[in-house]
Each structure stands twice: as structure tokens, then as C-alpha cells.
Amino acid sequence: MEGQRIQSLAMRIALEFPEVTQTNPFGPDSEVFKVADKMFLLASDVNAEPVITLKCEPEYATALRQEHESIVPGYHLNKRHWITIAGGASITDDLVQDLVINAYELVVESLPKKKRPARATVHDLRIVTADDPATLVANSALFDHQVSAEGAADFLSRPGHILFLALSPDGEGVGFVSGVEMRHPDKQPEMFVYELGVDKDWRRRGVAKALLGALRGEARSRGCTGMWTGTEAANGPAIATYQSMGATVDTASVFITWDKL
Ligand SMILES: CC(C)(COP(=O)(O)OP(=O)(O)OC[C@H]1O[C@@H](n2cnc3c(N)ncnc32)[C@H](O)[C@@H]1OP(=O)(O)O)[C@@H](O)C(=O)NCCC(=O)NCCS
Known part of the structure; x- marks a missing residue:
């Protein structure tokens, strides 16, 4: 530019x-x-x-x-x-x-x-339920891609698939966190933090922390004993957010992905 x-x-x-x-x-x-x-x-x-x-x-x-x-x-x-x-x-x-x-x-x-100037804060945090896929479609701008009604309904209706939305005083979505409860025969249940995103105009006001706190509470109530996620090493804001919520950062691990199956 x-x-x-x-x-x-x-x-x-x-x-x-x-x-x-x-x-x-x-x-x-x-x-x-x-x-x-x-x-x-x-x-x-x-x-x-x-x-x-x-x-x-x-x-x-x-x-x-x-x-x-x-x-x-x-x-x-x-x-x-x-x-x-x-x-x-x-x-x-x-x-x-x-x-x-x-x-x-x-x-x-x-x-x-x-x-400090007075500024709006998050008004409400709520879990989006399986009967409300339209809310996710209406708040597609928060996601990487347009959300389809089918995709939203599919995610929300699966056991252990959780999505919290943060709402402004006007009822507009300003951030979300999604999580998937994971099980393994030899382990205690744990929560995978799938995606976390906050609208640019609403960052640095504690929205992500509130969302992660809500997901952590939900995870606890489901018997999960831990929570984990991954992000790029260069994503300073995400790492700062996870650390401020008590997470430890393991820099020795790497991501392995198969882009095509
Ligand atoms: C990462 C992200 C979710 C943080 O959202 P946010 O609502 O601005 O975060 P919060 O206001 O709750 O801040 C949480 C903590 O991180 C710190 N933090 C957040 N952004 C920061 C930045 N850009 N630089 C330094 N610290 C930052 C805050 O100071 C706060 O720490 P504190 O409690 O010790 O003061 C947001 O920047 C975002 O949506 N980024 C793009 C998507 C993304 O990278 N998602 C995560 C990986 S999938």
C-alpha cells in the first residue's frame, strides 16, 4: 500500500x-x-x-x-x-x-x-444451541468463511460440540469460541479449543478472555480435566490471550497436517 x-x-x-x-x-x-x-x-x-x-x-x-x-x-x-x-x-x-x-x-x-474513555463492553455471552443455527449464519462475518445453515446445524447438534457467542449491547455478535470435547480410552475427557475470534473493533476489551472463561466453565461441568489448542508461533495476540487465561505454551511441539485426503 x-x-x-x-x-x-x-x-x-x-x-x-x-x-x-x-x-x-x-x-x-x-x-x-x-x-x-x-x-x-x-x-x-x-x-x-x-x-x-x-x-x-x-x-x-x-x-x-x-x-x-x-x-x-x-x-x-x-x-x-x-x-x-x-x-x-x-x-x-x-x-x-x-x-x-x-x-x-x-x-x-x-x-x-x-x-480512560468509557467504552462499550460485552453485554451477553451465550451458548448457541442446536435449534438456533440461524444465529451463526447471521454472524458469519466473525468466521473465516460464510457459515451455511446446514454446517451450523450439523456442528451444533453433535454431542460435545460447543459454541459460545459474545454479544454487544445491540445484540450483535462480536466474538465466538468453539470447542470440541475429546475422549480417549486411556484419558480423562479434555476440551479442544477449535476456533477463537473477536471482531476487530472489539479487541483488547477482554472479549476473548470472557469467551475462554465460558468455555472452560462448560468444559469443567462436562467433567473435562484439561483444555488445549494450537496456534501459529507468530500469533502474539492469541498466545498472550491463552497465557493470560493460565495456559502454558509448549514451544517444542509442531503441527502436522494432511491438506488433501
Ligand atoms: C486473539 C484474539 C481472539 C484476542 O481477542 P481479544 O478479545 O482482543 O483479547 P482480550 O481483550 O480478551 O485479551 C486477552 C489478553 O491478551 C492480551 N492481548 C490481546 N491482544 C493482544 C495484542 N495484540 N498484543 C498484546 N497483548 C494482547 C490482552 O492484553 C489480555 O491480557 P491481560 O488480561 O493480561 O491484560 C483476537 O486478537 C483475534 O480475534 N485474533 C484473530 C483470530 C485469532 O488469531 N484467533 C486465535 C487463534 S485461532
Whole structure:
């Protein structure tokens, strides 16, 4: 994506968050976005090239710089805590959106509770039952692919197949977790966490933790003694989420898949 587009996308996303202000303290050519008077995004020109500079955790910043040629340490800012992004083929809309959300959340989390903007939280968590496949079809946007009525009904009606949906105050689905109870002749029952996903606009508000907590409670009530899942080693948000729910991460294991049978 080109630098100009990165800037306009980042600025549009930043203005959607609660209590964001846009000012020009460094002159008319730099747009500064703040929450509670703390900057999280700067859109400016560096050597006549349009760039954005964002707050970012040091470890994540290092990983991003290794992966993307056009992401460099924050220009004129603390190089450990800020990144500057210029136009580049590997910079996608999704990446820009994720990084702007991340920057905003980092600043909000660093604020004293009283200064944090009020924001909507999950209103309801519920298990989707076999007689309600339409709910999954209606919330297809949360899944990797369009959900079919048959696929939803099939999953929901199978023993030990569980799906929790998190709902916004408007009743809109904002996240889900699915699990499958596994049995083996020599083992105690365990819960496999099949999929976990939260709508981009609702991330970093504890939705995934609430969903995993609900699945864990359900697993316990079914007599499961453990829960497990897998994810890519580079999926930092997923690993952080599982760890914050008490999971241990086994880095020595590998995934084996047969793509075609
Ligand atoms: C992974 C995912 C489900 C997390 O959802 P979420 O609702 O934003 O997570 P939560 O707000 O409940 O956060 C849970 C914990 O993880 C941490 N975390 C979440 N996203 C993070 C990020 N991007 N960077 C660092 N920490 C992060 C939170 O700080 C929180 O930790 P804490 O309780 O110690 O403060 C979400 O990012 C997502 O849908 N990703 C795409 C799909 C995916 O990768 N699914 C999982 C693998 S199948």
C-alpha cells in the first residue's frame, strides 16, 4: 500500500475511537492523534515521503521491523516504543488497522482508570444451541468463511460440540469460541479449543478472555480435566490471550497436517 493511503486509512480509523483529538502541534504538515492528551498516532512526511508513526510494544515492534522492510524505529521519537511505517508492498489494510487499534489501546491501558474513555463492553455471552443455527449464519462475518445453515446445524447438534457467542449491547455478535470435547480410552475427557475470534473493533476489551472463561466453565461441568489448542508461533495476540487465561505454551511441539485426503 502507498504511504498516502496508509496515512488516510490510519487517520480515519483513529478518529473512530472514543475521545480522540486531532491537532497540529508540530506544524500544519503533521497530524497528531491523542487520547486523554497522550499521542498514539502521528501522520507526517519524512524526507518528502508520507508516513505514520505509532506507539507499539518493544517486542512487537522488533518483530514487525524484521518482517516488514518499510517499518522502522519511530522517527524522532523513542525508538523502542514507536514505529514509523512508510509505503510498502507488505503493508495491508488489516495490518494498519491492527496497529492503530494496538497503539490506541496501549495508551488507554497506560492511563489511570479515571482518565480512560468509557467504552462499550460485552453485554451477553451465550451458548448457541442446536435449534438456533440461524444465529451463526447471521454472524458469519466473525468466521473465516460464510457459515451455511446446514454446517451450523450439523456442528451444533453433535454431542460435545460447543459454541459460545459474545454479544454487544445491540445484540450483535462480536466474538465466538468453539470447542470440541475429546475422549480417549486411556484419558480423562479434555476440551479442544477449535476456533477463537473477536471482531476487530472489539479487541483488547477482554472479549476473548470472557469467551475462554465460558468455555472452560462448560468444559469443567462436562467433567473435562484439561483444555488445549494450537496456534501459529507468530500469533502474539492469541498466545498472550491463552497465557493470560493460565495456559502454558509448549514451544517444542509442531503441527502436522494432511491438506488433501
Ligand atoms: C486473539 C484474539 C481472539 C484476542 O481477542 P481479544 O478479545 O482482543 O483479547 P482480550 O481483550 O480478551 O485479551 C486477552 C489478553 O491478551 C492480551 N492481548 C490481546 N491482544 C493482544 C495484542 N495484540 N498484543 C498484546 N497483548 C494482547 C490482552 O492484553 C489480555 O491480557 P491481560 O488480561 O493480561 O491484560 C483476537 O486478537 C483475534 O480475534 N485474533 C484473530 C483470530 C485469532 O488469531 N484467533 C486465535 C487463534 S485461532
